[in-house]
Amino acid sequence: MPNEGIKLIFSLQTNLSFLIRTTEGKLTVLIRNAKNKYKSSTTLIIMLEEWIKQLADALDKFVAGEQLTEDERIMVASLIYATLKHLKDFDEANEKLKEVEEKCNKNLDELEKKLDELRKELDKKEVEVKEKLKTLDNLIKIMEVNPRLLPKN
Structure with missing residues (x-):
C-alpha cells in the first residue's frame, strides 16, 4: 500500500498525458487521453478524485508535522515546487x-473633487434662482397693486 501513490501517478502518466503550460499568467491544465483504456470518463474522474484526496491528506500531514511516507513526500514536494515555480x-x-487599485483610487479622488465642485456650483445656481424668483414675485405683487404698469395689449 505505501506505493499506491506512485503506482497511481505512473498509471496516470502512462494512460494520460498532462500538458501544463502558462498562458498570460493563467495556469491551464489540459488533460488528454493518450490511450483508449478508459472507456468511461467516470473511471478517470474517480481516479483523479482519489489522487486529489491522497494529495490533500499528505498536505494535511505535512502541515501538522506528521511523518510522511515516501509517496507523500513526493506529492508534497511536487506541490511545493509547482507553487514556488509559479509564485513569481x-x-x-x-x-x-x-x-x-491605486489608479482607481486616484480617479475616484478626482471624481469626488469634481463632484464637490459641481455641488458648489449647483448651490450657487440655486441661490441665484431663488433670488430671481423672489424678484419676480415682488414684480408680480407690484403689478397687482398697480395695474397701470401692465401693458395694454
Missing part, C-alpha cells in the same frame, strides 16, 4: 492589481 507570476499579478 502570482507576485506580478498582485503588483499589477495594486497598480490598478
Whole structure:
C-alpha cells in the first residue's frame, strides 16, 4: 500500500498525458487521453478524485508535522515546487492589481473633487434662482397693486 501513490501517478502518466503550460499568467491544465483504456470518463474522474484526496491528506500531514511516507513526500514536494515555480507570476499579478487599485483610487479622488465642485456650483445656481424668483414675485405683487404698469395689449 505505501506505493499506491506512485503506482497511481505512473498509471496516470502512462494512460494520460498532462500538458501544463502558462498562458498570460493563467495556469491551464489540459488533460488528454493518450490511450483508449478508459472507456468511461467516470473511471478517470474517480481516479483523479482519489489522487486529489491522497494529495490533500499528505498536505494535511505535512502541515501538522506528521511523518510522511515516501509517496507523500513526493506529492508534497511536487506541490511545493509547482507553487514556488509559479509564485513569481502570482507576485506580478498582485503588483499589477495594486497598480490598478491605486489608479482607481486616484480617479475616484478626482471624481469626488469634481463632484464637490459641481455641488458648489449647483448651490450657487440655486441661490441665484431663488433670488430671481423672489424678484419676480415682488414684480408680480407690484403689478397687482398697480395695474397701470401692465401693458395694454
